[in-house]
Amino acid sequence: MVAPSAAALFIHVVVFIVALCLHWSTFANADNYVCQPNAVIPPSPSLTPFVDRLPIPPWIDVSAGRLVTIGAYKITQVLHRDLPATTLYAYGTSAATATYPGPTLVAKQNIPSYILFENHITDSETFLVTDKTLTWANPANGGVPIVPHLHGAEAESASDGHPEAWFTASGEHGPKFIKQKYEYPNCQPPTLLWYHDHTIGITRNNVLAGLTGLYIIRSTSDEPDYLPRGTNEIPLVIQDKRVWANGSINYPDIGISPLIHPSWCVGYGGDVVLVNGKIWPYLEVYPEKYRFRMLNGANSRFFTLSLSNPALQWIQIGTDGGFLSSPIYLSTITLAPANRADVIIDFSSLAVGSMVYMNNSAPFPFPDANSVVSPPAVASSVMAFKIVSRPRGSPAQFSKVPTRLAVIPEPRYNLATDVYRSFIFNNQYDSNGYMIKSLINSEGYTDPLTESPKLGTVEIWDFINITPDGHPIHLHLISFLVLHQQAFDQDAYTGQRCHLEVQFGQPGSCFTEPPRNLDATQIGWKDTVTVYPSVVLRIWTKWSPRVGGDFPFDATSGPGYVWHCHVLEHEDDEMMRPLVVHR
Structure with missing residues (x-):
């Protein structure tokens, strides 16, 4: 093949740019989502809030030891009374029963569950735009690849939903695929997990399209029987979207740097x-205590949730990894993408007929709203509670808030003997200063393995954030404890005018404060924690089961695990690293 001349290359580049500009202009004029600073993003149509009843996804018991089949299907579902049905991808036991969010799977501690995941989505490609310049599944025969990940589970890597273990409806498999019949031992303490798609390069597409659901591990021995239960225990899957008047999802068509990543x-x-697949729904509640199992299932949005009635508080009893040591009382509760919260709200002091609104005050992007990503999207309302009387003859439910819940150990470590690792979160930018990639230690997903902890050992990890965004960092296989966070002078650090010491108790010259005590988002067992800009956050990890002993599976086998940012747009563009444990 003859190499093209410089002149010919120049002409090709000019033609490409002109064509792209015309393409861009066409989409912009069509009021599509243009992810550019100061671009006018078409808003969703005006919709009346609090007119749709909160749906409760179906519950499926997966604790009987039998195989349960969960498929992914293309469905339509009405998201608001005043919208036509929306095209979605959804989980269910059949096409007729598939819902967004998917069914809540209920397991019991120490009883394994067996789930066969199937892909029945026959589209030639996802109905949301796929940016094929990213590292992504790219099935040779087309189709929509999926791979479910049970977020927060202690499971073998072959059942963990490795991003390269994807499979299509036609039977094509990713390079790390082993099986579709997953086994979850459920040996960890009772908690709320969630399952969602984890396909490399299109996790953001598939989750936004609807592939998400809750998974609860229960224990009759460890869980107080006086917590709100039955109809007073409500799952809440909270997400955000933009929609068109025809009901379809408004998702970016033109990227922030379209010459590098088109969409x-x-x-x-x-x-x-x-909430649970309805826009601004309402829930009728009795003047009693209710337990809410909440998930932030959004792609990128953080939620800082409050209640409109000042007489009410969030009574938080659990976090990602299960129960706290004791309840905490909060006026607001912040959930990063993938965070869960187990909370009680006591409506007993409110009069029948009154209304309470759940509101959101978190900026977007988080923690500092700006127009560098795109114009900030306002999403201040979440849902409403209507206080109603119990039907005559229906006895009120007795429940109370426990004072003690779980024993959380004091993390023990020795930096002279335990492994210490530090990670810098940094971005790459194009010539216009627009972000084009999120990295960890300047490395992406396809760079060589650097994290390979030894089973049973303790490691201390420092996360150093020199980007303008908060990053919710998620580790597969294990939960961890946060030790502290500490602000530093980012300009001086990146200018190499100071340093950050790696030894605990010896603050470097870059730090601007002593280590802070944990805030409400950092206490208890976590599998996802937010690292704020210009902050070093330190976590304690132990590469063994929460309950002690050995994993009931070979954690060193299979394709291995990953760890990553749970802003899905970041995860899909390289802010994810391989993780393999060894003996």
């Missing part, structure tokens, strides 16, 4: 909030 956007911000 990838730094973050996705919706202007309507959905």
Whole structure:
């Protein structure tokens, strides 16, 4: 093949740019989502809030030891009374029963569950734009690849939903695929997990399209029987979207740096909030205590949730990894993407007929709203509670808030003998200063393995954030404890005018404060924690089961695990690293 001349190359480049500009202009004029600073993103149509009843996804018991089949299907579902049905991808036991969010799977501690995941989505490609310049599944025969990940589970890597273990409806498999019949031992303490798609390069597409659901591990021995239960225990899957008047999802068509990534956007911000698949729903509650199992299932949006009645508080009893040591009483509760919270709200002091609104005040992007990513999307309303009387003859439910819940150990470590690792979160930018990649230690997903902990050992990890965004960092296989966070002078650090010491108790010259005590988002067992800009956050990890002993599976086998940012747009563009444990 003859190499083209410089002149010919120049002509090709000019033609490509002109064509792209015309393409861009066409989409912009069509009011599509253009992920550019100061671009006018079409809002969702005006919709009346609090007119749709909160749906409760179906519950499926997976603790009987039998194989349960969960498929992914293309469905339509009405997200608001005043919208036509929306095209979605959803989990269910059949096409007729598939819902967004998917069914809540209920397991019991120490009883394994067996789930066969199937892909029945026959589209030639996802109905949301796929940016094929990213590292992504790219099935040779087309189709929509999926791979479910049970977020927060202690499971073998072959059942963990490795991003390269994807499979299509036609039977094509990713390079790390082993099986579709997953086994979950459920040996960890009782808690709320969630399952969602984890396909490399299109996790953001598939989760936004609807592939998400809750998974609860229960224990009759460890869980107080006087907590709100039955109809007073409510799952809440909170997400944001933008929608068109025809009901379809408004998702970026033109990226922030389209010459590099045609449609990838730094973050996705919706202007309507959905709870359990409905936009701004309402829930009728009796003047009693209710337990809410809450998940932030959004792609990028953080939620800082409050209640409109000042007489009410969030009574938080659990976090990602299960129960706290004792309840904490909060006026607001902040959930990063993938965070869960187990909370009680006591409505008993409220009069029948009154209303309470759940609101959101978290900026977008988080923690500092700006127009560098895209114009901030307002999503202040979440849902409403209507206080109603119990039907005559229906006895009130007795419940109370426990004072003690779980024993959380004091993390023990020795930096002279335990492994210490530090990670710098940094971005790459194009010539216009627009972000094009999120990295960890300047490395992406395809760079060589650097994290290979030894089973049973303790490691101390420092996360150093020199980006403008908060990053919710998620580790597969284990939960961890946060030790502290500490602010530093980022300009001086990146200018190499100071340093950050790696030894505990010896603050470097870059730090601007002593280590802070943990805030409400950092206490208890975590599998996802937010690292704020210009902050070093230190976590304690132990590469063994929460309950002690050995994993009931070979954690060193299979394709291995990953760890990553749970802003899905970041995860899909390289802010994910391989993780393999060894003996």
